[in-house]
């Protein structure tokens with residue numbers, strides 16, 4: 001009630017009886033509700049909220065009133081990233097916040113699935129606590145934890161825990177549910193339906209993931225009450241999803257850059273109010289070289305998409321999808337004073353960024369520090385692999401292999417080990433449970449290109465495994481030992497020599513070093529793999545994703561290969 005009553009001072013400011021704290025004087029104002037740029041407007045701010053927006057400048061000037069001359073500038077609502085993965089891009093929350101502040105993004109809506117897969121309920125609560133009290137606004141979704149098989153979902157919170165996590169005031173709903181998992185007719189599918197039921201009853205949104213879903217499946221998926229998707233890669237897929245009532249997020253980050261592929265949608269005479277531009281996460285290299293959602297905005301502007309539409313896709317459209325529009329997404333009375341000043345509609349280069357009436361960035365400088373985040377000690381000790389005999393490697397007969405058909409997409413391939421042509425470019429791939437069961441599976445990977453040494457990672461998507469790929473057992477053993485010593489991350493070794501490494505001791509996923517150091521270490525890892533034959537750009541990501549249920553077709557766990565189409569667990573021998 002007190003929070004609500006606090007805003008009752010705003011009408012008195014608008015009537016001119018009470019002085020505002022801050023006035024943004026005479027900018028060209030972007031009204032995200034009407035798609036207009038309106039010249040010579042002023043924004044009066046009191047207690048972090050907007051009290052008045054219009055052409056009047058006859059406010060009561062108090063001794064504390066700060067007037068910011070913004071003539072010749074454009075003011076926009078602060079940008080909202082509607083779908084990102086703060087905790088999966090290898091950096092800590094403080095580094096993320098420091099680097100987001102200059103980008104004009106004032107609200108981040110993030111998934112929390114990565115640490116949840118490894119550390120369960122605590123892996124959600126710890127980052128959520130870390131998001132609180134930061135100089136930018138955070139909201140989060142609770143991860144459904146969608147693994148290849150029930151074993152990868154072993155740390156998923158119980159339904160009871162899930163309900164309590166959903167009650168957090170900054171929780172907006174359930175994070176991305178892979179469509180393939182929802183339709184499983186087993187305990188995995190049933191568990192997800194249970195989550196959806198309680199979340200919808202609580203009035204929360206359910207985030208979707210419909211990559212490659214055929215139309216009939218897409219309809220059925222929408223029928224469950226899932227309201228968004230960030231996976232379409234063509235204009236047709238965007239349109240199909242918009243027509244079915246999804247809020248469609250065009251992803252423009254490190255995993256994929258979809259703007260060129262979906263560009264045709266902007267030529268259509270349709271309503272774009274359910275279209276959102278988002279990052280789905282940005283890795284340190286892209287972050288430092290190009291930026292974050294600001295980089296996506298600049299690319300969209302460069303493609304000729306009208307600025308008013310671009311800015312709606314990163315402000316009001318996102319706010320409305322998450323029902324945050326009474327709070328953010330527009331510059332109108334009663335809303336939070338989250339805003340960004342830029343030189344012109346076509347030039348998205350923030351000069352000043354404000355959150356809740358407080359300037360956090362000005363003249364190229366951050367004016368605030370991120371809040372320090374502490375994680376519980378057990379989250380730094382998650383690599384529990386034993387000293388068991390290394391699996392023996394077959395040298396003849398027919399085997400089943402994962403073949404890479406692109407950087408991320410794989411297929412199932414049968415190989416005769418005595419056939420020199422078929423056996424070309426084959427290396428071993430070992431998946432072992434890193435949560436302590438000792439279970440492991442040795443398979444074969446074709447098409448990665450590695451000619452010597454071994455690379456191992458604990459940064460596998462949606463998995464509790466460590467995955468090691470290698471040409472020789474000796475290098476693979478070195479990698480496993482080093483990953484254990486480092487508490488996880490990525491390691492490339494040749495024989496006994498560590499060639500490159502990225503220690504990521506927090507859940508085996510995250511480093512708490514500065515973003516520049518993380519960029520340098522991961523770049524060195526990728527470069528070392530490429531120098532030794534790996535043929536895909538950022539080859540570490542190729543291996544990190546061998547375990548996910550989100551990308552087709554054949555994946556790996558510690559109990560075998562998993563064919564996504566029918567979720568059959570398959571052996572090495574045919």
Ligand SMILES: [Fe+2]
Pocket residue numbers: 083084085111176230280
């Ligand atoms: Fe995502």
